Amino acid sequence: MESPIRKKMLQAFSESDGEFVSGQALADFLGCTRTAVWKHIEELRREGFELEAVRRKGYRILHAPDKVTENEIRYGLNTKNLGQTIYYQESIDSTQKKAHQLAYDNCPEGTLVIAEEQTSGRGRMTRSWHSPKYSGIWMSIILRPNLPPQQAPQFTLLAAVAVVQALEEVCGLNPEIKWPNDILINGKKVTGILTELQAESDKINSIIIGIGMNVNSKQEDFPEELQKIATSVAIEKGKIVSRSSIIQKILEKLELYYHLYMEKGFGPIKLLWEGYAISIGREIIARTITGTIEGKAIGITNDGVLKIEDSSGRIHEIYSADIEIQGNS
Numbered sequence: 518m519e520s521p522i523r524k525k526m527l528q529a530f531s532e533s534d535g536e537f538v539s540g541q542a543l544a545d546f547l548g549c550t551r552t553a554v555w556k557h558i559e560e561l562r563r564e565g566f567e568l569e570a571v572r573r574k575g576y577r578i579l580h581a582p583d584k585v586t587e588n589e590i591r592y593g594l595n596t597k598n599l600g601q602t603i604y605y606q607e608s609i610d611s612t613q614k615k616a617h618q619l620a621y622d623n624c625p626e627g628t629l630v631i632a633e634e635q636t637s638g639r640g641r642m643t644r645s646w647h648s649p650k651y652s653g654i655w656m657s658i659i660l661r662p663n664l665p666p667q668q669a670p671q672f673t674l675l676a677a678v679a680v681v682q683a684l685e686e687v688c689g690l691n692p693e694i695k696w697p698n699d700i701l702i703n704g705k706k707v708t709g710i711l712t713e714l715q716a717e718s719d720k721i722n723s724i725i726i727g728i729g730m731n732v733n734s735k736q737e738d739f740p741e742e743l744q745k746i747a748t749s750v751a752i753e754k755g756k757i758v759s760r761s762s763i764i765q766k767i768l769e770k771l772e773l774y775y776h777l778y779m780e781k782g783f784g785p786i787k788l789l790w791e792g793y794a795i796s797i798g799r800e801i802i803a804r805t806i807t808g809t810i811e812g813k814a815i816g817i818t819n820d821g822v823l824k825i826e827d828s829s830g831r832i833h834e835i836y837s838a839d840i841e842i843q844g845n846s
């Protein structure tokens with residue numbers, strides 16, 4: 518975690534909206550000396566913040582670096598809970614793994630675990646998730662809804678809606694969702710979501726939502742086996758994009774839809790989700806742990822479970838699977 522004083526300092530800059538904040542005002546606000554203010558300003562510079570210092574006016578931030586440190590994310594973040602506690606590491610094995618530990622140790626709800634790179638990023642089951650340094654968003658968020666464990670898979674769909682809308686609003690892209698956890702642009706995967714649980718038999722203790730998004734990777738940065746199936750925000754947009762602004766928007770949307778969900782249930786989320794889903798109405802192949810089902814995806818239930826109608830008219834309910842859309846694998 519980073520220094521609480523610097524956290525407060527960024528809050529002061531954030532509120533000043535690009536205007537100068539005097540050294541004295543900062544010192545008063547932080548309850549420290551002007552020399553201490555100067556030291557923290559230097560620390561921000563070392564982190565890549567570009568700060569202008571003008572005599573008799575004070576300091577202002579000209580440019581925040583594109584890192585995903587606690588400071589970067591907090592500067593301009595508009596949430597009440599989500600991302601208000603941040604655990605950042607330059608390099609980590611898996612943010613998901615760390616989030617499990619923090620959740621177990623009773624960290625505050627909304628805690629965000631984020632890293633510039635993951636050395637053992639993971640997907641569902643035993644799959645790995647390619648997470649190279651600085652080029653993507655590798656993060657996990659801890660929620661503590663008072664719900665039965667069966668409802669947890671709905672959070673994957675809720676998170677998918679938040680991610681799609683963040684990409685629309687921040688980047689002007691039009692991603693689609695492939696049930697349950699893939700976000701695609703032009704048929705290629707830009708984001709994967711991994712929802713995991715700590716629960717007792719009838720009650721969720723923590724939901725850990727892992728989000729992996731390729732942001733500034735170039736096509737040749739992907740390993741051979743991902744070249745044909747993966748894409749990034751920068752590839753689709755044709756330019757580099759700030760990761761922290763996408764993260765902030767995802768956190769804001771997640772908070773919004775989390776509250777909506779707790780107030781009104783899954784219904785409104787389901788409607789939004791359906792508006793972005795590509796698999797619905799298509800012929801698909803669903804590979805589950807127990808076997809393969811082919812048929813038409815006819816929708817999701819009110820619980821977020823996928824319904825497939827096979828050629829004999831039988832309807833299957835699928836809780837978890839890999840989906841291949843026919844003629845568009």
Ligand code: BT5
Nearest residue numbers: 611613638639640641644646647656709710727728729747
């Ligand atoms: C997922 O699994 O899509 C969930 C990925 C979640 C990653 C996040 S990053 C932060 C947090 N910490 C973690 O350790 N994990 C979470 P699944 O549906 O099982 O898809 C995995 C498959 O996606 C792999 O087998 C590859 O084929 C493919 N893949 C791996 N890395 C990729 C990447 N960077 N971009 C696109 N596809 C990738």
